[in-house]
Amino acid sequence: EAGVAQSPRYKIIEKRQSVAFWCNPISGHATLYWYQQILGQGPKLLIQFQNNGVVDDSQLPKDRFSAERLKGVDSTLKIQPAKLEDSAVYLCASSEFLAGGYTDTQYFGPGTRLTVL
Amino acid sequence: AQSVTQLDSHVSVSEGTPVLLRCNYSSSYSPSLFWYVQHPNKGLQLLLKYTSAATLVKGINGFEAEFKKSETSFHLTKPSAHMSDAAEYFCVVSLSGGSYIPTFGRGTSLIVHP
Numbered sequence: 001e002a003g004v005a006q007s008p009r010y011k012i013i014e015k016r017q018s019v020a021f022w023c024n025p026i027s028g029h030a031t032l033y034w035y036q037q038i039l040g041q042g043p044k045l046l047i048q049f050q051n052n053g054v055v056d057d058s059q060l061p062k063d064r065f066s067a068e069r070l071k072g073v074d075s076t077l078k079i080q081p082a083k084l085e086d087s088a089v090y091l092c093a094s095s096e097f098l099a100g101g102y103t104d105t106q107y108f109g110p111g112t113r114l115t116v117l
Numbered sequence: 118a119q120s121v122t123q124l125d126s127h128v129s130v131s132e133g134t135p136v137l138l139r140c141n142y143s144s145s146y147s148p149s150l151f152w153y154v155q156h157p158n159k160g161l162q163l164l165l166k167y168t169s170a171a172t173l174v175k176g177i178n179g180f181e182a183e184f185k186k187s188e189t190s191f192h193l194t195k196p197s198a199h200m201s202d203a204a205e206y207f208c209v210v211s212l213s214g215g216s217y218i219p220t221f222g223r224g225t226s227l228i229v230h231p
Contacts, residue, residue, distance in 0.1 A: 033219070042207050042221035043161075056218045091161070105151070106219070108161040 002026065004109035006092050012115045018080040021112045025073070025094030031055075033106065034067055034077050035091040043091055049075065050097060079114075087116045119144040121210040123222035131230045136180075136195040138225045140208035143189060149217070150191045151209040152182055155224075161207070167191060178202070203229045 005024040013019050025032050030051050035043035046065065048055040052072040060067070064083070069075040079086055093106040124139040142148055152164040165176025172184045178201075182193045191208060208222040 031217075035221075042223045044221070045219060048218060093161075105163045105166060106153075106161075110160050 004092055004094055004107050006090075006109035006112055008112055009110060010113050010115075012117065013082055015084055015116050016081040018078065019082055019114065020076055020078045021090050021092075021114075023075045023077070023092030023109060025075075025092070026107055028096070029094035029107070030072075030097040031095045032069055032075050033091075033093040033095075034075070035093065037089045037091055037111070039088070046077070082114075082116045084116050087114055089113050119146075119148070119210050119212060119218075119220055121208050121220055121222040123206075123208050123225050125225050126223065127226045127228060129228040129230065130198045132200055133197050136193070136198045136202065136227065138193040138206050138208075138227065140191045140193065140222060141189055142191060142208070142210040144210055144212060146212045149211045150182075150184060151211075151219075152176065152180070152191075152193050153207045153209060155205040155207065157204070164193070164206070198227075198229050200229050200231065203227055 007022050011019055032049045034046045036046055037043040046060045047057040047067045049069045052069050065079055067077045089111040091111045092109045095106045096104040121142045130136055150167040153161045154164050155161050164180050165174045165182055167174050167184045175181045180195050182191050184191050205224045205226050207224050209219050211217045211219045
């Protein structure tokens with residue numbers, strides 16, 4: 001079974017530039033998550049999709065970050081314009097949706113390491 | 118609201134000695150609880166999960182965790198540490214009922230000395 005795919009693996013940009021990350025979840029997984037992991041901290045959930053609908057985006061800085069999952073499969077996370085503090089690893093994860101509100105295991109991609117200069 | 122607290126940022130043990138990584142949570146609902154491990158330059162991997170079945174949960178590589186509702190804890194243990202256990206460990210809590218919105222702890226770095 002193929003895992004969660006992310007690209008690119010590394011990205012270096014200047015501040016105020018734009019950047020986009022792509023994620024392809026495990027086939028059949030209805031739930032997709034984007035996390036930001038700053039060095040030395042735990043992952044912070046940015047946005048969670050259930051199929052192509054947003055379940056939670058309360059921690060997404062909407063003035064500069066956007067995400068979409070148009071066909072309920074792969075997803076794109078964009079930052080425009082980037083700031084120095086956006087330097088982090090961006091993780092994508094997917095999971096199966098279970099009835100009754102219990103969630104299944106999250107499967108994580110390798111992440112994209114973003115450096116903003 | 119829900120939150121998770123990992124009580125130690127670093128835990129240092131000798132190879133062959135027991136491991137204890139502490140996690141306390143708060144949740145308005147019956148939680149689902151997870152431990153994930155992150156080895157250097159590798160992705161996050163599930164160690165074990167609790168979803169209201171048995172309170173003592175066994176995971177991979179000899180790890181286990183006990184859900185204690187009265188103490189709101191979900192500590193991770195292993196009887197004998199191995200060098201390959203050196204990694205970052207994350208405790209995760211989620212709501213049950215309605216939407217699952219995961220919250221990660223800050224992580225505990227496990228250091229294993231020869």
